[in-house]
């Protein structure tokens with residue numbers, strides 16, 4: 120290859136990355152707009168019976184503190200995003216599964232599921248080769264709904280609160 124091509128190819132690669140990032144950030148922005156405090160309160164608390172909980176796997180309770188700890192362990196940002204994406208895709212499906220189609224939160228959760236599906240399309244790199252091993256083990260466990268994993272009863276609003284807090288940690292810098 121002639122050296123003259125190199126800056127050009129670099130330029131194309133950067134443009135490609137930026138386009139991908141912009142698409143990702145558009146989806147994140149849409150998620151932010153759908154996951155405001157008011158909407159979480161209304162759809163995940165007021166429309167549910169008092170103290171209603173959803174059963175999730177232990178690993179699906181992914182809090183800000185988990186991310187802080189994993190960052191201290193130098194886990195890559197890609198791994199963290201893959202973890203957040205797979206955990207919350209599963210969590211949303213579990214909330215959706217307890218709703219009838221006429222439930223006032225049904226469509227809300229459906230919209231969120233669709234946005235997560237779009238986001239997953241941007242993350243082809245979420246595979247065993249690219250994700251840090253210890254995180255991949257958790258991702259795999261979440262995706263296969265490992266029967267051996269212990270279950271936890273969690274308020275649906277708390278699950279989405281976790282989703283939003285972690286989303287802010289992972290995307291506020293790159294998508295501002």
Ligand SMILES: *[C@@H]1O[C@H](CO)[C@@H](O)[C@H](O)[C@H]1NC(C)=O
Nearest residue numbers: 167168169170171172273274
């Ligand atoms: C809901 O949970 C709270 C805190 O655990 C408890 O004080 C309250 O009695 C519960 N309400 C109902 C209706 O079960």
Ligand SMILES: *[C@@H]1O[C@H](CO)[C@@H](O)[C@H](O)[C@H]1NC(C)=O
Nearest residue numbers: 178179180181182184185257
């Ligand atoms: C999150 O942190 C809790 C303890 O705070 C831990 O038990 C759990 O395994 C962690 N989850 C993940 C996915 O790292």
Ligand SMILES: *[C@@H]1O[C@H](CO)[C@@H](O)[C@H](O)[C@H]1NC(C)=O
Nearest residue numbers: 188189190191192193194195
């Ligand atoms: C993480 O990286 C920092 C800086 O490179 C290093 O000082 C630290 O020891 C690493 N921590 C772990 C748990 O590997």
